Amino acid sequence: MTPDDMENRIVRYGDLQPCRTAFIDAHTPGSDQKENFTIIGGGVSESPDQHVHIDIPHGFNIGAAGQPPKCRNSLHNHRTAEVFFVLKGRWRFFWGRWGDAGETVLEEGDIFNIPTNLFRGFENVGTDYGMIMAVLGGDDAGGGVLWAPQVIEDAKDHGLILGDNGKLYDSKKGQSLPEGVKPMPLLTEEELATIPEPSAKEVIGGYVRRYWDMVAIADRTPVNVIGEQGLIRDKPGFEVDFITRASATDKKHSHDKPSVLMPVKGHWRVDWDGGSATLAPGDTMSVPEGLAHSAVPSMTGEAALYHVVATGDRAGPTWLG
Structure with a gap:
């Protein structure tokens, strides 16, 4: 692409x-x-x-x-x-x-x-x-x-x-x-x-879930924040992961559904087969299904982003439903 x-x-x-x-x-x-x-x-x-x-x-x-x-x-x-x-x-x-x-x-x-x-x-x-x-x-x-x-x-x-x-x-x-x-x-x-x-x-x-608590536990691998086995155990129709500088990797991966990258701190370089782009806090990037990609911080300093991907579950309800 x-x-x-x-x-x-x-x-x-x-x-x-x-x-x-x-x-x-x-x-x-x-x-x-x-x-x-x-x-x-x-x-x-x-x-x-x-x-x-x-x-x-x-x-x-x-x-x-x-x-x-x-x-x-x-x-x-x-x-x-x-x-x-x-x-x-x-x-x-x-x-x-x-x-x-x-x-x-x-x-x-x-x-x-x-x-x-x-x-x-x-x-x-x-x-x-x-x-x-x-x-x-x-x-x-x-x-x-x-x-x-x-x-x-x-x-x-x-x-x-x-x-x-x-x-x-x-x-x-x-x-x-x-x-x-x-x-x-x-x-x-x-x-x-x-x-x-x-x-x-x-x-x-x-x-x-609090930002600094998630930063502390995302020191090696991304944290599944919302998901069947997440910090918040729920199946709302999508999963949310939290990635920091410490847990980011330049190894490319793909999903069978579109996914979204949403930086909250720092600048992130997204590489895919065909190009690259840099995201800043407040930017939103839609990654097509099947496209191999990676995301890593592009500058020094604090860096964190949220990653969202659909799971195919019915969108709710939660335990209060």
Whole structure:
């Protein structure tokens, strides 16, 4: 594969195209400055304005959220896996029907495999613009998002209505629900009662892993972070490995499904049969199935990356499902 072919499968951090109207809380004060990015796959955006950088099916989706300080993403639920790692900044994740069942704060490099069937939200609690990278299960990312009822009601007061077709309509732009489309129904109290409210101890202990802990154990071989035998034992439809300078190798390997390389620290040189490229933190590279490749740090200093590959498992559920 030529370097030009592979360059088309690399999304550079500086080339990311944000969508500022991706979800129903786009006008709600406190959430109206967030930027959403769909990097690989169709994503879960409710807006036709969302730009998809690479539309090749991988068995999972890659996305990102960028937010200034004190900006939050409202409480929502997914039917499939949602995994975040912090690229820049400091982030508070919270969960539960009202967002008060538990919370945790993640620093750069930390990873959170959020269980399915759980209301979750997050906010930038750092002092500068922050970015979190996301892996979503399945090619269709679970068919959309389920919002906590209060999020839909708040959004209506600020001009946004979500149709039962999963699309947003903005009264500030003169839009209204088309004929035959009704407002998305709110979850009933009976439906809400089936959604767990796990404690912080349950979630943090089972589904959060800290960057420096992973660095310490990735001193010889890459660490399987999420997988059937991973640090987080789960089968969300993909596996996530963590690789550092100490565990990287220039020995080429391949996969029978497309894989993705996502540096979090340092610069990485990726070699394949036909060329090479250098990745920086925030870049995302899709490697075709069957292509022999390797990745090693290209400069001195701290270096770590996440590697994602589909497993063919159904995309969820986790133990809270």
